[in-house]
Amino acid sequence: MDVTRLRAIARKEWVQLKRDTRSMILAFVLPLFLLVFFGYAISWDVNDIRLAVLDQDHTQESRELIEAFEASGYFTVEHYLESADDVDGQLVGHRVLGVMWIPPGYAADLAAPGRRAPVQLLLDGSDANTATIALNYADAIAARHGARALLQGRSLTAPISLEARTWYNPNLESRNMIVPALIAVIMSIIAAMLTALTIAREWERGTMEQLASTPVTRLEVVLGKLAPYLAIGLFDVAVTVVAGILLFGTPMNGSVLLLAVLTTLFLIGALGLGIFISAAVKSQVLATQIAMVATYLPAVLLSGFLFDIASMPIVLKGITFLIPARYYVTVTRGIFLKGVGATVLWPQALLMLLYAVLGLTLATRAFRKELDA
């Protein structure tokens, strides 16, 4: 290891990067663009669930129930149906997401002690995610409404009310979940893409051979190439974190220092992976494509960013352990939302350290034929 040689490589890499518009956009524009784009586009919050109502009771009580739904802000009543025959048409035609069916005798059942007052909610399950959320909302509204009815009524049994409370993200704003994870996903992609270009370019332009004829070692080349991109990666994370806080109001509850340390580990791994891919295929176009597929898809699908890992089939769950973005997503969410520290995140930190070592090893081994150790 020779610092002069390492610095020579790093400086050259920085100058080349500065003069390459494509890399500059990738390094400085794309991360923020992706954050803003996805931050606004992806949201699992379900509002304005369109509802049709078939009220066959026509009592004050039934109207109160309907009002309770509307007042919640989650449901809007689009149609009032006249007969049961209309129900199918509403759902099949996607005119509404659900139909609330209040049968005759609802008010009477409600008033009668010890009797249940059944109300039917039919949901369009073709969008399972939204339907599940709608169902939860409806359950909650019905429960609260029922509890109030009990209190107003003369029941002797105290109603058992199940009070669900969500921690860390009390308003259940999906954006708070998305933004920290999004930063992780964006950095997985950007990091590998940045370095994917760098070694392949040396081969395409024939400079690798010239480099190989000098006393520079593989590790010096890898670290020298890594250094400027690591700096850019850290800068990108800083910018996206600040943007996440300012634009999306994402809370930052944890230690910035811990985030920086773990981000460094993650970036070294991802950048190393990019160098490895680049050295293996020796073509800039192919290297960026492979880097894209190898990082983007797993980071989006298997990191816990979009889909909950706990509810994945066992095989997929096993695969997620191989996706570094999985650990980094846990880290960013943990630090942002829960404010957890190293005592909680050490398994992730350890695995990301392993990833960093692996990335560097792969990158260094990748051109052992051309350069001496």
Add this chain to the structure above:
Amino acid sequence: MPESSSLPVEVHELTRRFGDFTAVDHVTFDVREGEIFGFLGPNGAGKTTTIKMLTGLLAPSEGEGRIAGLDIRTERARIKRRIGYMSQKFSLYSDLTVAENIELFAGLYGVTGERFEERRAWILSMSELEGAEDRETEDLPLGWKQRLALGCALVHEPPILFLDEPTSGVDPVARRRFWDLIDGLARHGTTVFVSTHYMEEAEYCHRLALLNRGRLIALDSPGALRKRIVEPILGVKTDDAAGAVSALSGAPGVLDVAMFGRTLHVTVDDAAAGADTVERTLERAGRTVEAIEPVEPSLEDVFVSLVRAEGGAVVG
């Protein structure tokens, strides 16, 4: 063995195979200090492969090689510090400026501080690139790139310099200037190992190794090589050189016919009888013979003759 007593380049039975193809076939030679040693041969003769093995870029399949006494198999890292290497493509970083390229290679060879300033100034003046420091290498004329690449290969003042076809694609004036630089380096004690397929450039070399199909077919000074040619060569001037070549090919006593501009070089087995045959054959073919006289063989003639003596055909 102490380094001072070893030759800059020693090669023994060096061989490199790529699958079934033998690119370099049991080549043995050595290079003396301060010598311009030329590696001459057509494309595909094994010149670049040999240079890559000697510079530590490629491992040999068989045989041995030493650079300044260091083993090319096991001491590649130490060899790289003692040699300068310039590849066929003048592989500079085209998106870096002249100054940045010099700085990069200085850094890679550990040339820093005052010594760097000195070397930088020397390279700029040697390559006549003063004032062009901040120009991106991409925009430079090929001749300038070539001299800058030479400068970068010399930044650490290596005692041995390897040049792989250093003049390919460069115009004749720039080529001449380049050889003057090489000559000056050798005069100051640098050993220069240079490959080329331009026969006329071979004249600049102190000694020449002739390579064909991976085999070393001759090794000597250009003058001695020229004397080696056994068959006489006749310079023939006619009104139609191309027509004359086809007429003479296969005529009795005619071994080879090659065009040199408007003149034909006809290799014959006997000078007097050959001149007769040539004259009669051409007249029968309806060509006017303007002159027939024995000529000093060129290196190309030597090359062709030696390949024929080996019983092979020239590659490339």
